[in-house]
Every structure is written in structure tokens, then in C-alpha cells.
Amino acid sequence: MRLRSSNPVLKRALKQSGTGGYAQPGYGQAYPQQGYPQQGYGQQGYGQPYPQAAYPQQGYGQPGYPQQGYPAGPVQGADAQPMTIDDVVVRTGMSLGIVAVLGVVNYFLFSFNPGLALLLTVVGALGGLVLGLIIGFRQSTSAGLILTYSALEGLFVGGLSALLGAQLAVTTGDAGASASLVSQAVVGTVAVFGVMLALYKFRIIKVTDGFVKAVTFAVLGAFVLLLINFVLSFFIAGGLGLREPSPLGLVVGLVLVVVAALTLAIEFRGIEEGVQSGIPAKFAWQFAFGLTVSLVWLYIEILRLLWIIKSIFAE
Numbered sequence: 001m002r003l004r005s006s007n008p009v010l011k012r013a014l015k016q017s018g019t020g021g022y023a024q025p026g027y028g029q030a031y032p033q034q035g036y037p038q039q040g041y042g043q044q045g046y047g048q049p050y051p052q053a054a055y056p057q058q059g060y061g062q063p064g065y066p067q068q069g070y071p072a073g074p075v076q077g078a079d080a081q082p083m084t085i086d087d088v089v090v091r092t093g094m095s096l097g098i099v100a101v102l103g104v105v106n107y108f109l110f111s112f113n114p115g116l117a118l119l120l121t122v123v124g125a126l127g128g129l130v131l132g133l134i135i136g137f138r139q140s141t142s143a144g145l146i147l148t149y150s151a152l153e154g155l156f157v158g159g160l161s162a163l164l165g166a167q168l169a170v171t172t173g174d175a176g177a178s179a180s181l182v183s184q185a186v187v188g189t190v191a192v193f194g195v196m197l198a199l200y201k202f203r204i205i206k207v208t209d210g211f212v213k214a215v216t217f218a219v220l221g222a223f224v225l226l227l228i229n230f231v232l233s234f235f236i237a238g239g240l241g242l243r244e245p246s247p248l249g250l251v252v253g254l255v256l257v258v259v260a261a262l263t264l265a266i267e268f269r270g271i272e273e274g275v276q277s278g279i280p281a282k283f284a285w286q287f288a289f290g291l292t293v294s295l296v297w298l299y300i301e302i303l304r305l306l307w308i309i310k311s312i313f314a315e
Contacts, residue, residue, distance in 0.1 A: 205265050
């Protein structure tokens, strides 16, 4: 089955799998040999002709003669099997599990060794960004690279959660504000994921090529704007104020939560098309990477949005 898609992962997978299937010409094909049994051995004048049915030709795969030692096709490894939803779910679970474990470790490390925790947070942020770009541009299906990315993101997410939680605790005077902020962000991320999955499944949101382009441009625009804000923050306190507890920061936060949520719909479409086209199971790692990126970004935006809201009302 051929399937055209704008998803670069699917384009690469479909190109590698040829026509989208796995039945390769030349493997397991029966080649009936015209002229076997050969005519001319039935000698006229000596009674009945003698059809040469007892001489199967080894290696020619004649109908009716199973060839011992000639399998129907090449033996395929697990990664060469067609991708299933379960493949994506398992790999995504592994990736998010590492994010969660390393996130919890670095979150609590701030209470015992803030200097080391802050260093790990910076390493996680920069390392995750660089490795994420490498995986994305190379469309890598390496489990090692993707799980390493997950570990780096876990360090960053845990550290950021601790930092924003500590700031909120100081602002509100509530020692339990940090734990409340993180737990609400986790619940919010899971809830948004469930809503987006339902909206996609019931086709309330239709992920067309135009939808994909619009969301992609929105993501690029957000990335550039946040990068400018980050650079300016070294010269002006708060930069452009896009991430500060202010009305502008609140609006920007809401917009970014929506954009991050919409990227999930694009991932759902890619997974659905990948399963339908029968691409190799190894590409499940690439989809797991995409879901991890979207969910981590969604969590960060929900975390910051809740921090902005709580900080505004605490003033």
C-alpha cells in the first residue's frame, strides 16, 4: 500500500520500504519452468509416453514440490516488522519514564545540593536542545540517542520545576506551593493529552496538510520569539516580559499551551499513517521521540502558566 505524507519520518520510512510493503520480488517466488517435464521423452512406438514427473529440479521451486532448505523469504528482525500502536506506546512509555525518574531526582536534589542541581539543569537544557536538534534533523531511530535525550530533558524539567516552585513559595509564603504547582502541572498535562487524543480520534480536529503547516510556523515563530526574549534578558530585566508574571506573560503562556497541545495532534496523525502504511517497527522510536518532545514542552508551558497565574494573584 502506498501512502503519501508530509511527515518527514514517514517519507523516509516509505522510501526505505519501497512500495510500503515487505514482499520483495525475488524472494519466495515460484518459477514454473516451462518445458519441464520435457517433451520428447515420451517415445512413440514404445507404448505410453513417459512424463518426467519424477525429476523435480532442485532450486527451481516447481509447483507441487516443496523445496527443502529454501525459506519463503529472508528472516526479518523485530525492527523490520511492521510498526504497531503497541510499539509506539511501549517506546514512548520508556522515554517518558526516564524523563520522570530523572526529573524527580533533580527536583529533590535542589533541597540537598542546589549548586549541583542547578548545574545539572543547565546541562540538561543545553544538552537536550542540541541532542534534540540532532535527532530531529537526522530523523534518528537510535534508542540510545533518544533515551539519552529523555534523560537530559528529565534533568531540565526537574530543575525548572524546583526553581519555579521555590520562587512561588517565596512569593506566596506557602512552603507547600512548590509541590502543589508541580502536581497540578502534571495533572494538567495528562488532561490536555487526553483531550487532544479524543479530539483527534473523533475527528473533531482534522489534521490536514494546511493544519500541519500552520502549527509548524507557529512553533517556529514561538521559538524565535522566546529566543529573542532570552537573549534580551541578559541586558534588560525580564527581556520582553514574555515569561514574567504579568498580563502579557499570561497571554503568551496561554497561546504557547495551545500551540504545544496542537503539536500532539500532528504526532497522532503521523503515528496513524505510519501504522497504516506498515513502516518498520524501528520508526516507533522516532514517533516516541516526537511525543516526548511535545509532552515535555506542554508540561513546561502549563507549569509556567500556573506559576504566572499563582504569582499574579499572590501579589
